[in-house]
Amino acid sequence: MKIKNWFYNKLGIKTFKTPSVFKKRWLRWILLFVMILTMVITRRNNLQLNIILYILGIAFLISLIFDEELWHKYLCPYGALLNMTNKANIKKVKIDENKCKNCGLCAENCPNNIITITKEEQSIENTECLYCFKCQDVCNFNAILYQKSQLLPPNHKQD
Ligand code: SF4
Numbered sequence: 001m002k003i004k005n006w007f008y009n010k011l012g013i014k015t016f017k018t019p020s021v022f023k024k025r026w027l028r029w030i031l032l033f034v035m036i037l038t039m040v041i042t043r044r045n046n047l048q049l050n051i052i053l054y055i056l057g058i059a060f061l062i063s064l065i066f067d068e069e070l071w072h073k074y075l076c077p078y079g080a081l082l083n084m085t086n087k088a089n090i091k092k093v094k095i096d097e098n099k100c101k102n103c104g105l106c107a108e109n110c111p112n113n114i115i116t117i118t119k120e121e122q123s124i125e126n127t128e129c130l131y132c133f134k135c136q137d138v139c140n141f142n143a144i145l146y147q148k149s150q151l152l153p154p155n156h157k158q159d
C-alpha cells in the first residue's frame with residue numbers, strides 16, 4: 001500500500017507489529033474454510049451477501065492498523081492458496097549473493113517480511129511471496145532476480 005506508507009511516513013504514524021498470537025500459518029486455512037462455507041450457505045439460501053467485499057474491507061482495516069504481513073502472511077484466505085501455487089512455481093525470487101551489498105532495503109520494504117539479510121545469509125521465503133517485486137524496485141544493485149532456480153550461480157542457497 002504505497003499511498004498508505006507515504007501518508008503514514010508524512011504523519012509519523014506507525015503500525016502495530018503482528019501480535020504473536022496471530023503468528024500461526026494454519027489460521028488462514030481456517031478462514032479459507034469459513035469463507036467457502038459461508039459462500040455455500042449464502043448461495044443455497046439465496047442470501048445477498050458479498051463475502052469478498054467484506055473480506056476486502058476487513059483486510060483494509062487490519063492493514064491500516066497492523067504491519068501488512070499480518071493480513072498477507074497469516075490471515076488472508078487467498079494467501080493460503082497462493083502458498084500452494086508458489087510451491088509449484090519453477091521461477092523464484094532470489095538474491096544474487098555476488099551482487100548483494102547487505103543494505104537491507106529489500107527486507108525493509110517487503111510487505112510479507114520474508115526476506116532475511118544477514119552477513120551469513122541472504123534468502124527469500126518463496127512460498128510466501130506475493131510477487132509484488134517491491135524488493136526488486138528498491139534494490140540499487142540489481143541483486144534481486146526472478147528466474148528459474150537452475151539459472152542462478154551454483155553456490156546459491158535454495159529455499
Ligand atoms: S536491497 Fe539489494 S543490495 Fe540491499 S540487501 Fe536487498 S538484495 Fe542486497
Ligand code: SF4
Pocket residue numbers: 093109110111112113114115124128129130131132133134135136
Ligand atoms: S516480491 Fe519481494 S517484496 Fe514482494 S513479497 Fe516477494 S520477496 Fe517480498
